[in-house]
Amino acid sequence: MHELSVMANTLEIALDQMRRQGASRIHVITLRIGELSGVVPEALTFAFEAVVIGTPAEKARLVVEVVPVLCHCPRCGNEFHPADVIYQCPTCAHISADVRGGCELELASLEVS
Ligand SMILES: [Zn+2]
Numbered sequence: 001m002h003e004l005s006v007m008a009n010t011l012e013i014a015l016d017q018m019r020r021q022g023a024s025r026i027h028v029i030t031l032r033i034g035e036l037s038g039v040v041p042e043a044l045t046f047a048f049e050a051v052v053i054g055t056p057a058e059k060a061r062l063v064v065e066v067v068p069v070l071c072h073c074p075r076c077g078n079e080f081h082p083a084d085v086i087y088q089c090p091t092c093a094h095i096s097a098d099v100r101g102g103c104e105l106e107l108a109s110l111e112v113s
Helices: 002-020 041-051
Strands: 026-034 061-067 070-072 099-101 105-112
Touching (some): 002 105, 041 061
Parallel strands (some): 026 061
Antiparallel strands (some): 070 099
16 A cells, blocks of 8 residues: 555654654644645545554644646646646647646645644
């Protein structure tokens, strides 16, 4: 299960940041997940509940921000959110392979005390 290892890694980073800030509890963890990251937000929430048991993040709330796919059209310079799996520019109909966003998988913010 991919999400479990993602969540375990994220928790490790979060705990490390918590310690560096001299805090002992994590209250909110916000993750930024791109649509192309291959991670399912629901599975991530499930994995989160499993990995936080017995850690300072046990009572933390997980917030998942989903980042939409963003394509750049090399022909007309347009940036667009593709309607489906074919990344066709809505302005000039060119099919673009230039993806500029949507692959994110990162810790966006942390609330600790
Ligand atoms: Zn275009």
